[in-house]
Each structure stands twice: as C-alpha cells, then as structure tokens.
Amino acid sequence: MKIAVLPGDGIGTEIVSEAVKVLNTLDLKFEMETALVGGAAYDAYGHPLPEATLKLAMDSDAVLFGAVGDWKYDTLDRPLRPEQAILGLRKNMGLFANFRPAICYEQLVGASSLKPELISGLDILIIRELTGDIYFGQPRGRRIATDGHFPGAEEAFDTMRYSKPEIERIAHVAFQAARKRKAAGTEGRVTSVDKANVLETFQFWKDVVTEVGKEYPDIALDHMYVDNAAMQLVKEPKRFDVVVTGNMFGDILSDEASMLTGSIGMLPSASLNTKNQGLYEPSHGSAPDIAGKGIANPLATILSAAMMLRFSLNQPEAAQRIEAAVQKVLALGLRTGDIWSEGTTKVGTREMGDAVVKALG
Ligand SMILES: NC(=O)c1ccc[n+]([C@@H]2O[C@H](COP(=O)([O-])OP(=O)(O)OC[C@H]3O[C@@H](n4cnc5c(N)ncnc54)[C@H](O)[C@@H]3O)[C@@H](O)[C@H]2O)c1
Numbered sequence: 001m002k003i004a005v006l007p008g009d010g011i012g013t014e015i016v017s018e019a020v021k022v023l024n025t026l027d028l029k030f031e032m033e034t035a036l037v038g039g040a041a042y043d044a045y046g047h048p049l050p051e052a053t054l055k056l057a058m059d060s061d062a063v064l065f066g067a068v069g070d071w072k073y074d075t076l077d078r079p080l081r082p083e084q085a086i087l088g089l090r091k092n093m094g095l096f097a098n099f100r101p102a103i104c105y106e107q108l109v110g111a112s113s114l115k116p117e118l119i120s121g122l123d124i125l126i127i128r129e130l131t132g133d134i135y136f137g138q139p140r141g142r143r144i145a146t147d148g149h150f151p152g153a154e155e156a157f158d159t160m161r162y163s164k165p166e167i168e169r170i171a172h173v174a175f176q177a178a179r180k181r182k183a184a185g186t187e188g189r190v191t192s193v194d195k196a197n198v199l200e201t202f203q204f205w206k207d208v209v210t211e212v213g214k215e216y217p218d219i220a221l222d223h224m225y226v227d228n229a230a231m232q233l234v235k236e237p238k239r240f241d242v243v244v245t246g247n248m249f250g251d252i253l254s255d256e257a258s259m260l261t262g263s264i265g266m267l268p269s270a271s272l273n274t275k276n277q278g279l280y281e282p283s284h285g286s287a288p289d290i291a292g293k294g295i296a297n298p299l300a301t302i303l304s305a306a307m308m309l310r311f312s313l314n315q316p317e318a319a320q321r322i323e324a325a326v327q328k329v330l331a332l333g334l335r336t337g338d339i340w341s342e343g344t345t346k347v348g349t350r351e352m353g354d355a356v357v358k359a360l361g
C-alpha cells in the first residue's frame, strides 16, 4: 500500500503529521513517501505542483493531502498560485467524485451554538463533482482594453460547463451511495442541488440527473435550488441524506455543512477516480491565521485517513478503529479550540493526535 504524503502549507504540515502518526500505530504495512506541494513547492522549485510530486501521487494507491495556500502568494499569477496544485492533482488523477460526509458526533452536539435537536444524529453526505464546472471550463481569462480606458484589463470571464457524461457519472455515484446508505438504515434520498431557474448548465444538470434517477427506482430524488439548499442546511439539515451538486456549489455548501458538525476542523473528504485511487484531505484550507501555533484541529485529517483506509486501501476495520478512537477521545472531553466548550479540556494539535493514538489501544 503506497501512500503519497503531501502536507502542503500552513496547518497542512501540522495536521498531516498527526494523521501519519495515527496510521503508523496500526498494525499495517504502508510505504509512505512525502513530497512538497503548494506554496512550499513554489518556494523550493518555482512551481506549486512539480512533476516529481505529480508522478508520486499518480503512482500511489492513495494521496494523503494537507492543505495549500497562503496570503503571501495572493499576488502571483494564477498558474503559480498554491491552490493550482490541488486543482492539478484532481484533474490529472481524474478525481471527479468528492465525498464530504457531515456527521455530527454526539459528543459535539453541545459544543455548537446550534439547537441540539437540529444536529443530534446528523449524518449527511455531500457529493461534489470535482473536475468540471466553472473551475475548469474554457474559455477563461481577461480581455485587454483596446482603447486604453481601463488599465490592464477590460473584463474577466470564466465558463460554467458540464458535459452529459460528466453529470451522468457523478449522478451514478450519488445514487449508488444513497443505495448503500439505505441498506444501512437511511432514507435513501438524493437531493440534486442546482440553479436551473437561471443557468443553462444547471437546467441541463437537472435533466440529466432526472434521467439517471430512473435507473434507481428505490431511491427518492428531489431537486433544490442552491440558494434554498443553503438555507435548508441550517434550518432543517436532517431532511437531507445524499446531496449531489456541481463543483462550485459543492465547495460552498460543504463549508457551510461543516458547521453542523461543530467545526470545519471536523469535516474529512475523499476524492475518487474510476480506479478507486483517491486523494484524502480535510475540507478546510491552510488556515494561515492559526498556522504554526499548534492549535489546529487534526481530526478532519485523521478522519480523512480513515476514509483512505476504507475507500482506497481496502482496510475497513482499520478505518472503523480510527473512527471509534476519535469518538473515544471526544467522549473523554478533549477538544481543540475550534470545538471547545465549557466543561471540556482544551488541547493542542499534537495532544489531540497523541490522544487518538492512545485511544487506538
Ligand atoms: N484543499 C485545500 O488545500 C484548501 C481548501 C480551502 C482553502 N484553501 C486555501 O487555504 C488558504 C486559507 O483559506 P481560508 O482562510 O479561506 O480557509 P481555511 O479553511 O483555511 O480557514 C477558514 C477558517 O477556519 C479555521 N480553520 C480551518 N481549519 C481549521 C482546523 N483544522 N482547526 C481549527 N480551525 C480551522 C481557520 O483558522 C480560519 O479561521 C487560502 O489560500 C485558500 O485558498 C486550501
């Protein structure tokens, strides 16, 4: 089992160290190789995704990724920005299916400012299409002013675009996930989130998802506009089971959903291609505001490592062990600052990782 370890920038290095520590505690044999990515790679090699890093990722069974980006790179041209590294990995590896499960652990119900009845027992799955949409559509760019009226550029544009096969394959992933969850006791519902009332791309999205849905008569399908979905997520989140949506809406809705779990520091993710090769990363970023302070929550990354064991490395028992250890640590009352509440014990990134290792037994 070969794992490419790409910690990246900011808190990326801090949280990935903890996940690696947890993986090394299991009685499994991994070959792990670390490489620079993002701003760290730009500083060292002048490119956020060096050839060698991409090759390592492509040649591995799975990638464990931290986060990329920092405010200090904001002035770089887009191809050199650290964020291009994660987009390049997703595109080159064909990681079109992004799973972002928003699960509220019972121990954290009280930690949130949200009403307990709203989030207690919450277990929803956001499936975000990850290699299409306005993130990758062409053409994109800036039009330079010809009359010299505007300095630099006259306008900028991106293209929102989805092909039928792209929508079909992510819809199948969503219906199959809903079927699997139904077998384990959920309602068996897919909510497809779009903006079909305004955008051609998402009217098409809705039509194609509806067509694919006919192949899954055992799964309920509903459609919701993204603005309403953003509202329903905080009003009545448990009405959702599986949510499937495009790249940009999924980015935004998953950050919103993370707060239903207590913190963005609790939301793991898996990005898969057709070969079940995957990239596993927390849903959050490099958090420059807290980087280097040793206070970031490593649990989203540790839970992403559990998803890696389940989806790409065929080790479901080890995945379950990690998830149980995380719950045990939370039951002991240990909390990083982002999930801390009155009566619990505040710990740092490393202490949290150590506690998970200890809870693994
Ligand atoms: N996949 C990725 O690599 C990824 C994802 C999102 C953002 N980014 C990049 O990260 C940089 C910072 O972006 P941002 O500030 O908008 O989003 P962010 O997710 O990094 O941080 C948002 C807020 O959440 C907090 N936070 C995030 N993760 C946390 C954790 N594990 N524990 C405790 N608190 C946590 C941060 O302190 C901050 O206040 C940008 O360069 C952005 O492009 C990268």
Ligand SMILES: CC(C)[C@H](C(=O)O)[C@@H](O)C(=O)O
Pocket (backbone or CB within 6 Å): 069, 083, 086, 087, 251, 283, 285
């Ligand atoms: C850093 C950025 C490119 C990325 C995205 O927009 O996909 C991030 O926000 C995420 O959610 O993984």
Ligand SMILES: [Mg+2]
Pocket (backbone or CB within 6 Å): 251, 252, 255, 283
């Ligand atoms: Mg995001």
